[in-house]
Amino acid sequence: DAEADVREARLRAMLAIFDELRNRCLARAKHLEVLESLVPEANISIDVDGGGPVVAAAVAVAEVVEPKGKKEAAAPAKGKAEAVPAAVASTPPPGSDPSALVASIESVRLKTEQALLALYGSYYAGKGEREVTRPAELAPNQEEAGRRVGTLLAHFSNKATQHRRAKSRLFRSQLFELESLLPAVAAVALDTTRAIACGRAEAEAKRLRAAYEKRRADLAKRRHVHEASLKPSLSNPNRRAELEALEAAEAQRLGTAKAAASELQRLLIASETAHAADFQRRLLRTIEVISAQLDHFVFPVDLLPPEEPPEARRKPLRVKLVEEVIELTSVGMPEPVPGRKFPLKVWPPLPADELTAEAADVADALSGAPAADAPAPALPRPPAAQELKTFLTKPHRFTFASRDRVYATMRTRYHETTRQVYNECQALLREEDAWSRNWASMTSMLKK
Secondary structure: OHHHHHHHHHHHHHHHHHHHHHHHHHHHHHHHOOEOOOOOOOOEOOOOOOOOOOEOOOOOEEEOOOOOOHHHHHOOOOOOEEEOOOOOOOOOOOOOOOOOHHHHHHHHHHHHHHHHHHHHHHHHHHHOOOOOOOOOOOOOOHHHHHHHHHHHHHHHHHHHHHHHHHHHHHHHHHHHHHHHHHHHHHHHHHHHHHHHHHHHHHHHHHHHHHHHHHHHHHHHHHHHHHHHHOOHHHHOHHHHHHHHHHHHHHHHHHHHHHHHHHHHHHHHHHHHHHHHHHHHHHHHHHHHHHHHHHHOOOOHHHEOOOOOOOOOOOOOHHHHHHHHHHHHHOOOOOOOOOOOOOOEEEEOOOOOOOOOOOOOOOHHHHOOOOOOOOOOOOOOOOOOOOOEEEEOOHHHHHHHHHHHHHHHHHHHHHHHHHHHHHHHHHHHHHHHHHHHHHHHHHHHHHHO
């Protein structure tokens, strides 16, 4: 299906752009040296059809315990090591990263100061007792020249520091905007995954129905020919052989028509079941990819506190009530993972037995052998989903809420579509049975 292929390309492009944005945010935070949390670099696979590990980095191991109180939650329990997402790593202290802005500015300042002092040193050493050539521009002695160089470079360093603070404020505001947009990433990606599965299933069903309609039209022509050939003159005992040959031809046509309807029923339901299983597999993989990207994303709370004090604002009553509710409901919540600002959350898996013919109550439509010239339809089972452990953030909540919503929509569509196919094909079989009874009645009247 061309439309499904376009959606597939857009889905992959969106995941690639989101991963590039994640990498750039992390690089920007390290360059400005405003990162407080231990967010590592990670090579995340965005292949939604792959089966390998999503994150190539090694999984870190930390002590995670069920909190009983404030003090007990802060202390790790012995012998309860639990694997956590590989989103915790060491961050170098400010000024130690040579690619960071502060280290780059300091390196340039030192090189410039050394070069200027060396230039002034050679000039004053060779000047001797002569007067300074340009008193308005040059210092009277080497010590004053060094002081002026230090003052000038300190001025430029202060301007660079102010520039860094301005860029840090801008970066922080950009992260807040990105955080508000993150819930839409999962919603769009998962809706696109469902649309791709539905488009491919509908295209396959359209192809199967078109092939059946051609076959059905040919069988209908044969039925009209047999009906037109059933004339009163066949009641003559001398034409009994001709009547029996016509009955045999119609019986063959009737068997072919019923077999074609049953085959269409099997193929359509098998196709829907196969596409539903493929949808669930791709859905689980997409969830793993987006969850890994969110686990390694730089959130505003991962940054160092702003250097400027926050503006004094009066909190509305609604904000105070929300803060009180959060404080009350946070009692007994797991403590954040060391090095990050968020606790862990184990998300329940999706059911593995709902996108099946048995769950849709159409399993009997798949019984029986297919036509001799058609291969038996393969019926893959939906993958057994495992519990997924991620950080607990607002985008993570929206991601798994979108997962449940999209899965429920696909489950409803699968059950309704398979039941509709079953009812349509059963109606075709009943139509052929009614015609066979009518045919038997007409032939029995001619035999009297």
